[in-house]
Amino acid sequence: MDIRTGVLGPLTMTVDGTSVVPTAAKPRKVLALLAVRVGQVVPVPVILEELWGGHPPASALTTLQTYILQLRRLLDAALPAGVSAKRVLRTAFGGYQLDIDPDTTDTAAFERYGATGIRAMDLGDPETAERLLRQAAAIWRGPALVDVEIGPRLEADVRYLEERRMAMLERRIDADLAIGRHTELLSELAALTSEHRLNERLCEQYMRALHRCGRSVDALSAYRRIRRDLVGELALEPGPGLRELERAILGAAAVPTAARGRAQLVP
Known part of the structure; x- marks a missing residue:
């Protein structure tokens, strides 16, 4: 079973190549919030703030449970027989968790290539640094979560990701300058x-x-x-x-x- 998520561009989540991203705006926001924090428990108040700001309706908890049910149905349709969606999208104390390997996310790949490239630059190998930092940049498919309606919580996440993208870009340009590609x-x-x-x-x-x-x-x-x-x-x-x-x-x-x-x- 191969589950992968992507937030560096349009939101993606696939199970053995089959997309499980919902089309409705608010369930997409819930999935995006969980995907940015893969492996972490996202508290219910955080999800409610993302969905409705500081003014959730009286039915907010029930509506959130409906969104989680919709996401699990999409997962169930794509998961192998015998694997429950509740094992992947877990109910945890006080919140929900996307319980998959963080190394399968595009953010992990981006940071892995970037960190290795920066280490090469620090060791005096700008050619290797430039190649690895370009590989890190190539993982991006557009602005982070470009097809998700961003609320207050995701806004901070997107800002952080874009700042990381810019930091890696600046280091790659340093490597190009060191090589002499003026x-x-x-x-x-x-x-x-x-x-x-x-x-x-x-x-x-x-x-x-x-x-x-x-x-x-x-x-x-x-x-x-x-x-x-x-x-x-x-x-x-x-x-x-x-x-x-x-x-x-x-x-x-x-x-x-x-x-x-x-x-x-x-x-």
């Missing part, structure tokens, strides 16, 4: 810094790539843009890493290899 990165970094205008790490990487391609004027323009946006929108000055990089480019000095610190409040 020219190949320019168009990707131009798009990323346009989409994430206040991300200092991406701007620094873009400035490094531009500078190493002989486009120091464009690198300084990128600095001026992010400084304008940080000051105008957040009343923040760029952090010391970006400021040091700007000074190095202006002075034609050796460009430092790593950022240090974040934005600081404008005096």
Whole structure:
């Protein structure tokens, strides 16, 4: 029996290749909440908050039990004979649990490739790091839980997953820069810094790539843009890493290899 779940893109859950994802919005939300927390007991109040915010109806508990029954029926139709859906979607003290191997989830695969890639980078092997971090990125099939109506609890989960995705992307770009793929990165970094205008790490990487391609004027323009946006929108000055990089480019000095610190409040 092979049960797999995916939240890095559209919600998926399959039993031996057969989908058990419901079409109705609220049961999908329940399954998504359980799938993000595979192996953990999700308390009933957490599920109720996700479904109805701070104002659950009087029938909320009964309705939730109906959603769980619907999910178990889908599971029963796909599970091998003799395996009960209650063994997979368990009723636990105070809540419910998707009791499957966490290693079969796409989040586990993403973190596994990512952690191994970062370790390779730390050991001075950017080629291996770049390959593994690209494999981690390839696991994503779109924005996390893109086809689920997100409530307050899932919103925090999705934000965390997207932040992990961005962190791995930044480390992969570090590996590409270490390999010397400055020219190949320019168009990707131009798009990323346009989409994430206040991300200092991406701007620094873009400035490094531009500078190493002989486009120091464009690198300084990128600095001026992010400084304008940080000051105008957040009343923040760029952090010391970006400021040091700007000074190095202006002075034609050796460009430092790593950022240090974040934005600081404008005096």
